[in-house]
Amino acid sequence: MRKKMTRYDVYNLYSALVSKEMTELKGVKFSYAMAKNTRLLKGEVESIDEMRKKESGEFDKERFELVKTYAEKDEQGNPVVKNNQYRLADTKTFTEELEKLREKFEIKAKEENFKKFMKEEIEVELFTVKQENIPEQISKGMSDAIFDLIEE
Secondary structure (H helix, E strand, C coil): CCEEEEEEHHHHHHHHHCHHHHHHHCCCCHHHHHHHHHHHHHHHHHHHHHHHHHHHHHHHHHHHHHHHHHHHHHCCCCCCEECEECCEEEEHHHHHHHHHHHHHCHHHHHHHHHHHHHCEEEEECCCCCHHHHHHCCCCCCHHCCCHEEEEC
């Protein structure tokens, strides 16, 4: 079945299809349909990821260096990380420098371009699954995520 979807919707559907919750559901026909849709959408998702990297790659590198510069340091001079986040020694200066960096890379304009790109409708091929082949253990959230793939 061909369907028009925004890139946001395609990305969200793909994310649901590869989620742990989805991959743990059982049923040959259901699993086949979900695997087929994963493959059908993978190329579009890769192009979305590539666009995101293109828009923010160099900025992310410099932002990371900025974070390391303003991070608290331990006795060995290494940045302090707590709960997978760098602890900043000077949040005010970091924020000011980050805003300068955002202006340098025109991040607001790039974010707007990316949002516009993600809102564009594209036509994708989807493989449907009959309602009777959906596992009974599927959650409402997962049912909502794959709603467009269900044949009634």
